[in-house]
Amino acid sequence: MKQFQTPRGTNDILPKDIEKWHRIEDVVRQFCMLYDYKEIRTPIFEDTGVFKRENDSSDMVNKEMYTFTINGKDSLTLRPEMTAGVVRSFVQHKMFGEGDLPAKMYYIGPQFRYERPQKGRQRIFHQFGVEVIGVKNPMLDVETIALGYSIVSALGLSELKVLLNTLGDDESRNNYKVALKEHFSKGIDDMCGDCKRRLDQNPLRLLDCKVDHDTEIMRTAPKMGDYLNKESKEYFDAVCNGLDALGIPYEIDDRLVRGLDYYTDTVFEVVSTNDQMGSQSTVFAGGRYDGLVEYFGGPELSGIGFAMGIERLIIALEGEGIDLSEDESLDAYILCLSEKASLEALKIATMLRAAGYTCERDYLNRSFKAQFKSVERKNAKFAIILGEKDLENGTVTIKEIATQEQKVVASEDIVDAMDELNDNEEHECTCGDECTCGK
Ligand code: ATP
Numbered sequence: 477m478k479q480f481q482t483p484r485g486t487n488d489i490l491p492k493d494i495e496k497w498h499r500i501e502d503v504v505r506q507f508c509m510l511y512d513y514k515e516i517r518t519p520i521f522e523d524t525g526v527f528k529r530e531n532d533s534s535d536m537v538n539k540e541m542y543t544f545t546i547n548g549k550d551s552l553t554l555r556p557e558m559t560a561g562v563v564r565s566f567v568q569h570k571m572f573g574e575g576d577l578p579a580k581m582y583y584i585g586p587q588f589r590y591e592r593p594q595k596g597r598q599r600i601f602h603q604f605g606v607e608v609i610g611v612k613n614p615m616l617d618v619e620t621i622a623l624g625y626s627i628v629s630a631l632g633l634s635e636l637k638v639l640l641n642t643l644g645d646d647e648s649r650n651n652y653k654v655a656l657k658e659h660f661s662k663g664i665d666d667m668c669g670d671c672k673r674r675l676d677q678n679p680l681r682l683l684d685c686k687v688d689h690d691t692e693i694m695r696t697a698p699k700m701g702d703y704l705n706k707e708s709k710e711y712f713d714a715v716c717n718g719l720d721a722l723g724i725p726y727e728i729d730d731r732l733v734r735g736l737d738y739y740t741d742t743v744f745e746v747v748s749t750n751d752q753m754g755s756q757s758t759v760f761a762g763g764r765y766d767g768l769v770e771y772f773g774g775p776e777l778s779g780i781g782f783a784m785g786i787e788r789l790i791i792a793l794e795g796e797g798i799d800l801s802e803d804e805s806l807d808a809y810i811l812c813l814s815e816k817a818s819l820e821a822l823k824i825a826t827m828l829r830a831a832g833y834t835c836e837r838d839y840l841n842r843s844f845k846a847q848f849k850s851v852e853r854k855n856a857k858f859a860i861i862l863g864e865k866d867l868e869n870g871t872v873t874i875k876e877i878a879t880q881e882q883k884v885v886a887s888e889d890i891v892d893a894m895d896e897l898n899d900n901e902e903h904e905c906t907c908g909d910e911c912t913c914g915k
Pocket residue numbers: 536557589591596597598599600601602603734735736756758759760761762783784785786787788
């Protein structure tokens with residue numbers, strides 16, 4: 477028989493590891509709520525045109541998309557990122573008309589890119605990200621960076637570096653592109669194939685080349701800072717001032733251009749400096765985009781966002797020795813010591829669960845010893861034993877594992893008995909003389 481495995485570049489997230497994911501998602505949702513962001517869920521695939529925009533020079537669009545057609549119909553693509561889909565949705569649902577701009581949205585979900593798999597780089601990976609659409613104000617750029625930074629800090633990351641740059645407005649960027657083109661034309665024959673293609677298509681993207689990164693021609697390239705017009709410079713200064721005011725440390729990296737074509741003004745990357753990260757060290761990254769809403773047929777409105785790779789975040793957390801797995805325990809495990817006890821266990825488990833107690837039971841009619849092993853493995857606080865005698869008398873025996881104390885109660889009183897035992901447990905405090913609990 478054929479044994480299937482996960483396709484190359486994809487992973488199962490197993491139940492034993494899911495706690496970490498839940499912790500991260502909890503922190504994400506909590507912070508997004510504090511910053512007044514609402515979740516958006518868009519389709520996993522979109523019309524290919526949503527991602528593949530005219531003249532796009534990025535690798536993601538040109539080499540990494542999972543594109544398909546069904547029954548000869550229009551081309552569809554599994555989303556490689558979320559910004560395009562969210563902006564499409566913003567325009568489709570005319571969110572710009574809802575007042576109270578900016579629209580502040582966040583998402584969590586899988587993305588698909590046909591890349592060479594390596595540590596921190598998969599073909600299916602998960603992103604949490606935000607988009608703030610409708611207002612261009614440098615304080616929003618600052619808050620967006622601060623939100624991502626607060627989340628990774630709250631999870632415990634400290635080995636972080638914020639890299640910041642500006643791509644300026646259209647005028648500044650166009651002047652800069654002319655200067656870059658002139659500079660790189662001199663040495664283009666010695667540069668990689670991608671660089672040759674980018675020289676005409678988008679010379680900014682040459683700065684992002686992974687092959688020719690450390691060559692002399694790269695090091696001597698003109699700097700964006702020298703081509704910013706007054707507005708672009710003031711805008712960027714305001715972003716820097718805001719980050720200073722919040723005490724978020726950053727470095728200006730004038731070669732940071734980001735992998736996608738639609739960015740304008742502020743761009744940033746937050747990198748883990750932990751040595752476990754290898755070359756995939758960016759935990760989250762993003763920037764402002766001025767033309768995208770209009771591209772999708774909406775009004776001329778600006779947006780800003782970032783995306784965080786959750787798998788990369790987990791690698792960074794593990795690199796810093798931060799353990800997110802919580803000590804999972806069960807309130808009660810029910811031991812069934814006869815066939816007859818099974819129905820009774822069903823009823824008791826249902827009562828306990830309805831009252832909010834986590835509860836599991838034996839389904840295999842195993843030996844007492846084997847069932848007690850499950851109590852230990854599942855770290856249950858109480859063992860609820862249904863022996864022969866209990867069945868005859870309509871009772872259950874509750875054993876508190878920590879104290880090894882046992883108590884027999886009528887089956888129908890199980891919830892009251894558990895409430896009482898749990899109250900007692902809570903009152904095993906050291907409040908001493910100042911205790912006001914009355915016990
Ligand atoms: P890179 O330069 O690493 O390819 P990118 O510029 O393609 O990154 P974005 O599209 O901005 O990255 O995605 C934002 C974040 O999503 C990245 O910083 C990273 O944390 C994560 N990410 C991107 N691609 C992958 C992938 N293939 N596997 C895992 N995480 C990824």
